[in-house]
Amino acid sequence: MIIRRNKKKKEENPFYDPTLKSRHRSSKRFKRFTLGSLVFSIAFLAFFLTDIVTKGTPAFKQAYLLVDVTYSQAAIKNYRKSIDRKYRGVVSRAWIREVPNMIEANPKLLGKTIPTWVLADDQVDQYLKGHYYKLKRKDRALIDDMKAYGKAELKFNEIFFTNGDSKTPEYAGLKSAIIGSVLTLIITMLVAFPIGVMTAIYLEEFADDNKFTQIIEVNINNLAAIPSILFGLLGLAIFINLFGLPRSSPLVGGLTLALMTLPIIIVSSRAALRSVPDSIRQAGYGLGLTKIQVTKDHVLPLAFPGIMTGSIIGLAQAMGETAPLIIVGMIAFIPDAPSMVTQAATVMPAQIFTWAGMPERMYIEKTAAGIIVLLSVLISLNALAIYLRKKFEVKW
Template sequence: MRQALSADTAKTMNKRRYRAEKRFRFYALSAVVLACAFLVFFFFDIISQGYTAFVQARIKAEIHYTEQSAELPLAAVDEDIRYFVSRGRLRTIPLEIEKHPELMGTTQTEWVIADAEVDQYLKGKSNRLKPKQKRFIDSLKANDRVKLAFNTGFFTRGDSKLPEIAGIFAAVVGSIYVLSLTLLFSVPIGVMTAIYLEEFAPDNRFTQAIEVNINNLAAIPSILFGLLGLAIFINFFGVPRSSAMAGGLTLGLMTLPIIIISTRAALRAVPDSIREGAYGVGASPWQVVWHHVLPLSLPGILTGTIIGLAQAMGETAPLLIVGMMAYIPEAPSGVTDAATVLPAQIYTWSAASLRAYAERTAAAIIVLLAVLLTLNAAAVFLRKRYERRW
């Protein structure tokens, strides 16, 4: 009887265990499906909102280069369409006359950038055009005087108060400056620190305290690094506020713990037999590290560096503290000039009230995601391509 009861009990327990396993697999699969659904929804929402920013409405207009238009740019186009042409384009007419005096007294037929409301209307989005104005735009479209063309200005111009001529070029140049400084500051210091802690430092309370603090720094909120950068680089060393140098050094502080931790992990992955073999042929400790350990751990170091830079590129909070949220219409010419970065530009456009900025915000997010995905793909490729299994 006891044996039969034990068998029944074991059978019941097995059924319960199998049911629990099925429930766990169901929960895990549901979590994966839910995460993928959120990811698909996110990409669909961003792309559906942002792809229209890559085209821009243009109007075929006659530009009159006269003395009157040099003083009053609105007079450069006919009265019937002057309020449908971007003011940003009209403002450049006096500069063109000054630069090319031969244009004076001529009339040129050009495809000029249309106003943001015209652009939104042609893209089928809500706008503030009156019914009479919409009918006029429709008549221009019927006569092939209005079209949607590729928006090269989105990639070649800086920020603007006029959404139809606003672009990301200044933010991209600022991001390049900032990331270059971050790389130059954090990688040498981070790699050398990791080599010392992993290969040369004695195991005592002091080094243990350093390791604990490095691990803690990798987990603290990024905005605290902004406060640290403000106190050290701007207030103490006098680095210009809102400059790429201030942003790059601040992000370098934030990236430093990540590079140290990833470099130590890469060094630790090299087998001790490599070190012992090098010592056996008479190599010094530094020769062991420089000629044997470091080259073998380089793929892991590069992977950690790229991931750290990708994280730094997407940061906004530290740069907010050091003043890199300013309006920057022109690309910086040096690391000490006022600059902004792509995430900060996205944040600024997202707070704008005009609807035309919404699609530019989404388009800038698409560009940023493309860069970040490329960096992460490069990290995965380097890890797979040069990874060694011991």
């Protein structure tokens, strides 16, 4: 019956297609599937960002207590005697240890008792934020009493940006990791950008299409797809074991990330050079310019926005890498910020990874806050890439 009905409709309309309705239904199902996938992806991203921001925002506040600090000779010999006994369980021990150094830096403090806002213990910080805490009943009563009289407050956490890592959670910060990341990225950029761009120019503009260049292109494409941890093993074998460069230094980390970023820069730079119309080259040759002059003065400036975009995105990806830097030792405990590329350092992804494995509850919010800072930097780098691309496109 169905075949007879379709045959009759075919006789009435020669353009009738019996599969048209089923294809329309299939198209609608595919459209609903793609729309559902998009909604699911956006919902997952929104959930992720909401969770990170909710957990990380409290880390930008830190608990401080107003207590009387006694700067005496006894405090120099035993820092615990600088504050009253009842406050010793709620004040940060790391802060109290600094009292002898304060007296040494400012001798006029000696013999004085001054009300001072001091850093609270991490358990007090969690208690004031309404998180999980481990405080004795008498300490909770003391904090409640101080809060009622305005002697316990949550203030902006400057320590998070001015201190390096610390064994005490309330004193741990991102300063050394941020400086280590900057130094590592500088090395990566200085090595990967010029070598990658020059390699792309040679392969796209000057190299002949032969077996040798084809092998190079295949290897470059393969290197862009291999796991990043293999670059860490390569950096460990070459830069540390073979050349003897200092382990855990931004120099080794930058060179390792440069190896990982090179294929990305080469591929993106070649695509940018390939997008320049051949008419630009032919016009230059018609005016009697050499191939080097055409490439340097005409092709490269027009391709530069795409080259910059690909390079910055490659550097942003390198900044978020953890696995290769763990292999070369940049996950060590580094409390002090490095001042040279040969000194031991850590980077933000490795610092976040370290905090994520710490048992103290305060590190949960510090981990999320570190992710917020890292995401902000990555988004800024991508925004810079878009800005530079548009700027150079308008210029040219």
